[in-house]
Amino acid sequence: MDRQEEERLLKWFEESDDNNIALSESESDPYSDDGQFNGDSDYVPDSFRSDSGSERQSEENNRNGTESEGSNQDLEENEEENESLAENVAAESIWEEVQTEIPNFEFDSTQSGIKIVGIENMSPIDVFRQIWNNDVMNLLLTSINTYGAKLLNTNRPKTRNSRSREFKPITESELNKFLGSCILQGMIKVPIIRKLFSYNPFYYHPIFLHVLSGRRFEQILRCFNATPAVFDEQDRLHKVRSLLDLVKQNSNSVYSPCEALSLDESMLLFRGRLVFRQYIRNKKSKYGIKFYELTTHEGYILNLEIYHGRDRNQPKPGKTSKTEELVLRLLGPYLNKGHHVYMDNFYNSVSLSSKLLTYKTHSTGTLRVDRRGNPAVVIKKKLRKGEHIWRKKQNISVYVSKWKDKRNVCAITTGYKPKMITVRNKYGVEKQKPCEIDGYNRHMSGIDKSDQMLSYYSCPRKTIRWYKKVLFRLLNISLWNSYFLYTRGVKKIKFIEFREAVVRSLIEIEDIVDGRVFVKLQASIKTPKTVTKQQHFLEDIPVPENYTKAHVFLKCRECTRNKKRKETRYRCETCPDKPALCPAPCFKFWHQ
Known part of the structure; x- marks a missing residue:
């Protein structure tokens, strides 16, 4: 044996001793292959498969290309984030700073006005009977x-x-x-x-x-x-539905509105138990029954709807929200005619304004900043007092603007090109204001005007029956609408x-x-001891036809008898000679 072969054998024996020592220290190799599985490197004995087997299985699946449930969720979240970012980018891309021509729907003003034939010869009761x-x-x-x-x-x-x-x-x-x-x-x-x-x-x-x-x-x-003989028991408004429809139908048949319309809500005070009773903090009557009303900008009530609570049987709305459906129902008889409706931020949205344009109807009003579809560049912009910013939606004339006065005011319009104009208030003070805000202020007061007139002489009394208050409210509305027609068709x-x-x-x-009604009624009713049988009443002295002054003044009879020089515009209506007398105390002393 030569020397080289001897060194090779010694080296081999040393390596084998090192391997035996390592195996003795670890006692046994659990992953060693005894030849049964043909040297499979991925083999794991059953005795070592515990709860962590699912984790190993998921790792194997990931290595083999299959995805686990957790990885699917992560991917879906990433996809949603990417889609939302894409939507935001796409939403911002549809808003531009370019003004286009406002569509002219050619409203026919010749058709607006009173439809009653011969109203100039009617009395107040005749006009009232029209509604x-x-x-x-x-x-x-x-x-x-x-x-x-x-x-x-x-x-x-x-x-x-x-x-x-x-x-x-x-x-x-x-x-x-x-x-x-x-x-x-x-x-x-x-x-x-x-x-x-x-x-x-x-x-x-x-x-x-x-x-x-x-x-x-x-x-x-x-x-x-006013409950009809046949009604739907599931309808919460069946006790007032028939009268409500008649008043709306008659009000629409006798008057055709002008171009500007106003849409808002009104409250009828009611504190009794009612499933659809509402609470509105900013209203004078905070608790009560809520009316959605459509009026002219002068206050004539054209259409109204009573809020009767959430209907569980009603199917969920699709692409159109409940607020948009409400606006379209109230504007139903006046769509496709070129009207311009003014609403507050409870109703307005970009989708509603776009939809109204398809019905040839313009809309203008304030806008809530959290509405879906608003341009972020306008909503998030920080403005100084007096600054104005606006954007227009592509391919459609919907403008969203923001103006800083005492606070930020967001507006939406399809009937104005946003720009700053000079306006003058009731005190004669001039001020710079966006044209859409000025138009909203001038035409949005229709609901306030009608509420003001209805509150002066209100018929409803305290009652626990809600429908009676609604019926008297409809009576008040009929009186106000007939008065509106009378002052514009007969006389002021x-x-x-x-x-x-x-x-x-x-x-x-x-x-x-x-003034003489109480005198003639004494013959038909019993007169109490505290009231005299013959009563005297004051009246204005009649003004001649060609008289330039508003009132006629004559010397007071009682003052003249007492050697005093004093003139008065009143006289006694009951006395045969109708003496001119001061209201007090001459009127009393003269008849004693």
């Missing part, structure tokens, strides 16, 4: 008589003097007197209605005792309703004078002159 017509009266007569007969058939115990013990069906004349008394009560404030039918000198009004007895009035008021008078004329006609005392 509160025979259909309304027949509905009320049928409903009241049906409910009165139903009360008689109830099994509840009745006292001897109970109003529901006997009920005589009312006639149309009685219903007119009842409605006239209700309208008149809106102009007279008393703590209890029954006091108007008493002889108490603090609340004595002989007109009410002449029209109806207090017992009969309360009996009709108890049965006052005050609202209270119009109501007085309607009351005279309803309670059938048209032939009695103002």
Whole structure:
């Protein structure tokens, strides 16, 4: 054996000793292959497969190209983030700083106005009957008589003097007197209605005792309703639905509005139990029944809808939100005619303005910053006082603007090109303001005007029955709309004078002159001891035709008798010679 082969053998024995020592230290190799699995490098014995096997399996799946559930979620989140970023980028790309021509829908102003033929020769009651017509009266007569007969058939115990013990069906004349008394009560404030039918000198009004007895009035008021013979019990508004539809239909048939319309909500005070009672913090009547109203910019009420709560059976809206559906329902009769509707930020959105343009209707109003589809470059821009920024949507003339006055004001419009103009307030102070904000301020006051006029002489009284307040509200709306038509078709008078004329006609005392009604009523009613049989009343001295001044002044008879020189514009209406007298104290001393 040569020397080289000897060194090779020694080296081999040394390596084998090192391997034996390493195996003895680790006792055994659990992953050693005994030849049964043909040297499979991925083999794992069963004794070493524990709960971590699923983790190894997932690792193997990942190595083999299969994805686990966790990896799927991560990928989906990444895809959603990428899609949202893409949507934001795409949403920002559709807004541009380029002004285009406003579409002209050619509103036909010749068709707007009063549709009543011969209104210039009508009296206040004739105009009122155009809205509160025979259909309304027949509905009320049928409903009241049906409910009165139903009360008689109830099994509840009745006292001897109970109003529901006997009920005589009312006639149309009685219903007119009842409605006239209700309208008149809106102009007279008393703590209890029954006091108007008493002889108490603090609340004595002989007109009410002449029209109806207090017992009969309360009996009709108890049965006052407008529920039709056939109705849908699932409809929460079935007690007022028929009368509501009639008032809306009649109001639309007698008047065609101008181009500018106003849409907003109104509240009717009601604090009783009601499933759809609303609370609005900024309203004067915070608790009550909410009305969605469409009016002209002058206050004529065209269409209205009562909020009746969430309908669980109603299917979920698709691409159109509930607010957009509400606006389209209220504007239904006036779409595709070229109108311009003004709304606040509760209704406005980019999608609604785009949809209204397809119906040939412009829209303008304030806008909430968190609405979907708003341009971020406008909403997130920080402005100094007086600055103005706007953007237009591509391929459609929808402008979103932002203006800083005392605070940030966001607006949306399809009928104006956003720009700063000079306006003057009621004090004559000039100020720079966007044209869309100026147009919104000038045409959005229709709801406020109607609410103001309805609040002056309100018919509704305190009641636990919500539908009665709604019915009286509809009566007030009919009075206001008829007054609006009368002042524009016949002559200008005050609202209270119009109501007085309607009351005279309803309670059938048209032939009695103002001021003498109480004298003629004394023959038909009992006169209390505190009221004299012969009464005297003041009236203005009539003004001649060619007289240049507003009033005529004559010397006071009582002052002249006392050697005083004093003139007055009043005289006694009852005395035959009609002496000119000062209101106080000469009027009293002259008749003693």
